[in-house]
Amino acid sequence: MTPSNIKYRIGKSRGFQVLTITLAFACVIPLLAILGFIIEAGITKINWHFLVNVPKPVGETGGGIANALLGTLIIILVAALIAIPIGILCGVYLSENKKSRLAYWSRLCVDILQGVPSIVVGIVAYFWLVKPLGGFSALSGSVALAIMMLPIVIRSTEETLKLLPDTLKEAAFALGMPFHRVILKVIIPCGISGILSGVMLSIARVAGETAPLLFTAFGNPYLSANLTKPMQSLPLLIFNYATSPYNDWHDLAWGASLILLVFVLMLNIFTKLITRKWKVQL
Amino acid sequence: MESTIIKSIDYNAYFGDNHVVKNVNIEIPKNHVIAVMGPSGCGKTTFLRGINRMHELIPNATAKGKILLNNEDVMEMHPIFVRLKIGMVFQRPNPFPNLSIYDNVIAGYKLNGIKLPKAEKDQIVEESLTKVALWKEVKDSLTKKGSFLSGGQQQRLCIARAVAMQPEVLLFDEPTSALDPISTSTVEELFHELKKNYTLIIVTHNMQQAARVSDRTAFFYVGELVEYDDTKRMFTNPRDIRTQNYITGRFS
Amino acid sequence: MDTSSMDKDLITLSNASLGVISPVKTADSLKIRQRLRRSYRQIKTENVFRRVLVLMGWVMVVLVLGILFTLVLESVPSIRALGAGYLWGKTWDPVQDVYGAYPFLLGTLLTSFLALIISIPFSIAVAIFLGEYYPEGWLPNLLKNTVELIAAVPSVIYGFWGLAVLVPIVRGWETKLGVQPVGVGILSSSLILAVMIIPYAASLGRSMIQMVPSPLKEAAYSLGATRWEVIRSVIIPYTKSGLFAGILLSLGRALGETMAVTMVIGNTSIIPKNIFSPGNTMASVIANEFTEADKPVYLSALIELGLVLFLVTVVINMIGKRVISRFTNE
Ligand SMILES: Nc1ncnc2c1ncn2[C@@H]1O[C@H](COP(=O)(O)OP(=O)(O)OP(=O)(O)O)[C@@H](O)[C@H]1O
Ligand SMILES: [Mg+2]
Numbered sequence: 001m002t003p004s005n006i007k008y009r010i011g012k013s014r015g016f017q018v019l020t021i022t023l024a025f026a027c028v029i030p031l032l033a034i035l036g037f038i039i040e041a042g043i044t045k046i047n048w049h050f051l052v053n054v055p056k057p058v059g060e061t062g063g064g065i066a067n068a069l070l071g072t073l074i075i076i077l078v079a080a081l082i083a084i085p086i087g088i089l090c091g092v093y094l095s096e097n098k099k100s101r102l103a104y105w106s107r108l109c110v111d112i113l114q115g116v117p118s119i120v121v122g123i124v125a126y127f128w129l130v131k132p133l134g135g136f137s138a139l140s141g142s143v144a145l146a147i148m149m150l151p152i153v154i155r156s157t158e159e160t161l162k163l164l165p166d167t168l169k170e171a172a173f174a175l176g177m178p179f180h181r182v183i184l185k186v187i188i189p190c191g192i193s194g195i196l197s198g199v200m201l202s203i204a205r206v207a208g209e210t211a212p213l214l215f216t217a218f219g220n221p222y223l224s225a226n227l228t229k230p231m232q233s234l235p236l237l238i239f240n241y242a243t244s245p246y247n248d249w250h251d252l253a254w255g256a257s258l259i260l261l262v263f264v265l266m267l268n269i270f271t272k273l274i275t276r277k278w279k280v281q282l
Numbered sequence: 283m284e285s286t287i288i289k290s291i292d293y294n295a296y297f298g299d300n301h302v303v304k305n306v307n308i309e310i311p312k313n314h315v316i317a318v319m320g321p322s323g324c325g326k327t328t329f330l331r332g333i334n335r336m337h338e339l340i341p342n343a344t345a346k347g348k349i350l351l352n353n354e355d356v357m358e359m360h361p362i363f364v365r366l367k368i369g370m371v372f373q374r375p376n377p378f379p380n381l382s383i384y385d386n387v388i389a390g391y392k393l394n395g396i397k398l399p400k401a402e403k404d405q406i407v408e409e410s411l412t413k414v415a416l417w418k419e420v421k422d423s424l425t426k427k428g429s430f431l432s433g434g435q436q437q438r439l440c441i442a443r444a445v446a447m448q449p450e451v452l453l454f455d456e457p458t459s460a461l462d463p464i465s466t467s468t469v470e471e472l473f474h475e476l477k478k479n480y481t482l483i484i485v486t487h488n489m490q491q492a493a494r495v496s497d498r499t500a501f502f503y504v505g506e507l508v509e510y511d512d513t514k515r516m517f518t519n520p521r522d523i524r525t526q527n528y529i530t531g532r533f534s
Numbered sequence: 535m536d537t538s539s540m541d542k543d544l545i546t547l548s549n550a551s552l553g554v555i556s557p558v559k560t561a562d563s564l565k566i567r568q569r570l571r572r573s574y575r576q577i578k579t580e581n582v583f584r585r586v587l588v589l590m591g592w593v594m595v596v597l598v599l600g601i602l603f604t605l606v607l608e609s610v611p612s613i614r615a616l617g618a619g620y621l622w623g624k625t626w627d628p629v630q631d632v633y634g635a636y637p638f639l640l641g642t643l644l645t646s647f648l649a650l651i652i653s654i655p656f657s658i659a660v661a662i663f664l665g666e667y668y669p670e671g672w673l674p675n676l677l678k679n680t681v682e683l684i685a686a687v688p689s690v691i692y693g694f695w696g697l698a699v700l701v702p703i704v705r706g707w708e709t710k711l712g713v714q715p716v717g718v719g720i721l722s723s724s725l726i727l728a729v730m731i732i733p734y735a736a737s738l739g740r741s742m743i744q745m746v747p748s749p750l751k752e753a754a755y756s757l758g759a760t761r762w763e764v765i766r767s768v769i770i771p772y773t774k775s776g777l778f779a780g781i782l783l784s785l786g787r788a789l790g791e792t793m794a795v796t797m798v799i800g801n802t803s804i805i806p807k808n809i810f811s812p813g814n815t816m817a818s819v820i821a822n823e824f825t826e827a828d829k830p831v832y833l834s835a836l837i838e839l840g841l842v843l844f845l846v847t848v849v850i851n852m853i854g855k856r857v858i859s860r861f862t863n864e
Contacts, residue, residue: 013762017667023659027736028680030729034687034695041698090590097591099341106591109598115851116601116844117790119817123824123840124601127608147597154594167376171440173339175390175447176366178576180583185393189380208688211792211817215824235690235793242694243797257691268686272679360577394576 035261042258045251054223055237058246065256067223068237071138072260074225075217075233076207078142083149084199090150091157091195092183098162107158114151121147122212130216138224138231141217145209149202156198160191197275204267208260210235234260287312287481288333288451293347295328295337302328304505305347310451310498315477317492317513318485320502321528326485329502330453333483334368335361351451366390369444369480373456375436377428377443384424386439387411390447410446414438414472434465441472445480452476454484458491470495489529493517501525605841612834620838626803626819628827633835635842637805641813642843644720644806645795646788649727654781656728657735661777664736665743666769678740685733693797696726701798708810718800719812726794731787735780742776742861743769776861782854786847792817816843 049064056063090106097103121144129140168190172182188195213219218230219240238256241249288310295303303325310316318326331337332345335356349356356364377386378393387407391398398406407424411417416438420431428439437457444452458466473482473495486492492499493513500510501522509516509525520526612620616633623634660681668674697718704725705717746769754764770777800812801822814822816839827833 009760009763013760016762016765020659020662020667023656024663024677027656027660027684027729027732028677031680031684031687033699034691037695037699038691086590086593089587090594093587093591096587102588102591102595106594109594111851111855112598112848113594115786115790115847117792117817117847119790119792119820120601120605120840120844123608123820123837124604126824127604128600150594150597165376167372167374168378170336170339170370170372171376171378171443172389172393173336173361174334174365174370174372175393175443176362176364177390177393178362178580180580181393181395181576183583186378186380190378192380204686208690210688210690211821214821218825235688238690238694239793239797242690242697253694257694260688261691264686264688265683268683269679362577362580 038254038257038261041254042256045255046258050252050255055221055241055249055252058249061248063248063252065234065237065252065259067220067232068234068256069259070223070225071217071220071231072207072233072235074227075138075141075145075213075231076203078139078227079145079149079206080199080203082142082146083153083202086146087150087153087199087202088157088188088195091154092161092187094154094158095161096183110151110154113147114155118148118209118211119214122215125212126215133228135228136216136218136230137228138217139227141213141231141233142227144212144216145206148206148209148212152202152205153195153198156201157191157195160194160198161187163194164190193275197271200267200271204264204271207267208235208264210239214239285312286310287352288483289350289353290333291348291350293329293332293345293349295325295332295345296343297328297340298342302505303332303345306507308500308507308510310481310483312481313477313479314497315473315482315484315495317496317499318483318502319487319489319492319499319528320508322487324502325505326502327455330455330483330485331370333451333453334370335364336370366447367449368451368453369447369449370453371437371440371444371455371457374460375433375440377431377436377439379427379429381428382425383420383428383431383439386428387442387446389443406446410442411439413445413475414442415468415475416442432465434461434468437461437465437469438472441469441476445476449480451481451483454482454486456485456487459487466491489517501528503528601844605837605844609834609838609841611830612838615831616835620835621842624805628823628829628832631829631831633831635816635835635839637803638814638816638819638839639842641720641799641806642789642815642817644809644813645723645727645799645815646785648720648724648809649731649788650781650785652724652728653732653784654735657732657780657784658739658777660732660736661739661743661780662765662769665740666765669744678737681733681736684729687730689730689791689794690797692726692730693794696722696794696798700725704810711810713808713810716800716810716812718798720799720806720809722798723795723815724809726798727788727791730791730794731784734784734787735777738780738783738858739773739777742773742780745776745862746772773861775857779854779857779861782850782857786850786854789850790817790843790847792821796821816840 049062051064051069052066053062053064054067055065094103094107125140125144125147129143130136133140164187168186169182172186177185213233213236217233217236219236220230220232224231234256238253238260241253286309290306290308293303293306294301306329318330320326328337333349333356337343337345338361345357351364351367378389381389384407385392387410388398388403391403408417411420416435419435428436431439458469461469470491473484476482484496496513498511499513499516501508501516503524509520509522516525517529520529612633616623620633621635621639623632624636625632625634626637660677664674664678701717701722704722705715708715708717750768750772751764754768759767795815796818799814799818801814801818802812803814803819806813820836820840824833824836827836
C-alpha cells in the first residue's frame, strides 16, 4: 500500500463525510423556506378582525376565518372524544394480550389502518355517515379523523404499557384489586406520559388533514356549531381559498396557514418537551 | 392447640404441560413463620403464588387441588377476596411509582375505591408504617414518591402496604434477596413482630435466614414437598436424604 | 368467567362475609363487610371491563374489514360496467362515459418514484449523519427534531407553498428548457412529495444504522478501513434491508398523499408526456371529482381507484413492516 493510496482513501472518506453533512442539513432548507414564507405572508393578515369574522363574499375585502377556527376546534374535539377512549382501551387490550389470536389480527389491522391513505378514509366515511344521514356533516368529518387518530393512540399506548414492569401489575393484583382498577388506577397512570404524547401527536397529525374532510365536513362559509351540518375547518378553508383565483381569498388562506402551521408545530414541540417532564420515575 | 390457617390438599400447579408443583399437602399453623426452601426452579414461587391465586395470572398456568384458608377453599373463592385476605410481598420492592409514600401505604384502599375518612387513613398509615419500623424514617416525607426511598425502605413500604389491608396471611417471595445486609436484618426483625398478628410464609434461599426467622421449614425438591418440619429439627436432623444434601450444600 | 362461577362467588361472598372474621374487633368487621360488598360490585365491573377490552380488539378488525368491504361494494358498479380493462384504459372522459384509469396510475407511479429518487440521497444522508457520524450532541438532536417536524407540516400547507413558491420556480426552469411553461405538473408534485417523505426513510434508517453492532465496525477499523469504507462495506450491507423498508414506507406515503399533489399537479386527465406535463394521481382525481361525480358508474370508478390505492398501500406497508420486524429480530 502506497502512502498516496492511503491519502486518497482518507480524502475520499472526508469527501463523503462533507457530502453527507451537506445533504443532511439541506433537508432543513425546505422546512425553513416554508416556515419563513408562511410567516411573512401570513403575519400581516392576522389581527383581531381576522379571528372573529367570517369570510366576506368575493369582491369585498376583509373578512376573517372565525368559522374555520371554530369548526376545526369542534371537529377535532369530537374526533378526540371518539378516538381517545377506543384507542387507549384497544392499546390496553393489545398490551395485555400479547399472544392471543385476536390480538394478532387486531395489531395487523392497526398497522394497516396506519398506512391507509387519508383520502380513502374520506371515501369510507362518506358511505358510512354522509349518505345514510343524507348530507355532509361535521360529525362525519370527526369520525373520519378519529379513524386516522386511532392507530397512533393505540400504538403509543401499547408501546408504553409494554415497557411497564410486570411487578407493578402484580403488586396491584396482590392487593386484591380487580382487573379494571389495576388497569385504570395503576397501569394507565404509570404510562400516562407515553399515552398522552400519543394522543397529542395524533391530534397534531389530524389537525392538518384535509382529504378526509373533503367529502364529509365539506366546508361552510358561515359560522356553524351544528354537528349534523357541514362545517368549515382550517385545512379545508386553506385548500378552497388557495386554489381560488381571488387575491383576497389567498390572503385569508395565508393567515389561516400560519395559524394552522403554528398550532401543529407547537403541538409537536410541546409534546416532546412536556412528556419528558411528566415521565413517571420507575 | 394451635389452629391451622392454611392447608393445601393435593395441590398441583402447571405451566401448560409443565408440571411444576406436585401433590403438595401442607398444614400451616396460625401466627407462625414458615420458611419455604429448595433448589432454584423447584416450584417455591409457583406454590406461593398459588396460595393467593396469583399463579393463574400467568397465561397457560393452571392449578388443581385445594388450598384451604380457614377451612374454605380459596380455589372456590373469587381471587379478589383471597388476595384481600392473603397479602404478598415480592422479591423486588415494587412500590407504585406514581403514588406518594402515604398513598402507597393505603394503596389497597385508595386504588380499590374504598373511601375512608382522613383520620382513619392517617391512622392506618401510621400504624402500618410503625409496624414495619419505617414510620420514624419517613414521617416527614410522606408526600414524596415511594420510588425515592432506598431499596430496603421500599421493601418495608411494600410490607406496610400489604399489612395495611389487615390480611391474615402474608406471603414473601425472597423478600431480602435484593437488599443489602443491614436492610435484610431490619426486615428479618420485622418478621418476629409481624408474627404476632399474621401468619408469614417466606420463600428464601438463605438457610441462615430460614434458621433465624422461621418456626417451621418446608423443603421442596423438583415440585414435591419433600420434608416439612420444625425448623430446628429439620436443620439438625433432616429425615430425607435430599434435604440433608441441600442443607449440607451438596447441591444448590 | 362465566355466570355459574359468578353465582359461586356470590355464595362464597356471603360465607366469607359471615364466617371468616375471627379475631377482629367489631368496628373492623363492619369495615370488612363493607369492603366485601364493594368487592362484589367490582367483580361484575371487572368482567364487563374484560369484555369491553376484547370488544376493542374486535373494533379494529371490523373497522379495517369494513373499509375493505365498503370499497369493494361501492366499486361493484364500475367493475361490472368496465371490467378489468378499466385499469388500462387510456382515456378518462366522464362526459362521454369513458373511464380509463391508466393516466392516473401512470401519474401516481411517476410522481411517487420521482419523489423517491429525489428524496433518497437526502434521507440516507440524514440517517448516516445521525446514526453514524454524530449520534449525540445538540446539533444532531436539533437536526433530528427538525427533520421530524417536516412530517408534521400539514400537506395542504405544502400544497399552498408549492403553488405560490415552487410552481413559479419550476415555470422558470421550463421556460429555460423550452418546454411549455405551465409550472404545475408531475415535476412540481414530485419535488413537494420528495420533501414530505424524507422523514420516514430518515428516521427508520437512523435507528437501523444505530443498531449495527459496534464490534463489526471496530473489526473493520482495526483492519485500517476509513470511515467511508466502514460505512460502505459494513454499515450499508448490514442495514440494507432496514433502509429498504424505510424507502418502502416513504413510498407508501407518497402514493397516498393527496392534498399537496392535488394542488400542484395541474389536474388534467390526459396521459402525461414527460415529467413537466400536468397530470393527475389516483388520490388527486378522487379529491377533485368525487363530489362532482353525478353518474353511478363515474362515482364507482373513482371508488375503484380508492380501492386500488388502498390495496397497493396496504401491501407496500405490510412488506415494509415485515422487513423491519425481521431486521430487528435478527
Ligand atoms: N411464567 C412461567 N412460564 C412457564 N414456566 C415457568 C414460569 N415461571 C416458572 N416456570 C417454570 O416453573 C418451574 C418452577 O418455577 P418457580 O419460579 O416456582 O421456581 P422457584 O423454586 O421459585 O425458583 P427460584 O428459587 O429460582 O425462584 C421452573 O422450572 C420454571 O421453568
Ligand atoms: Mg422463585
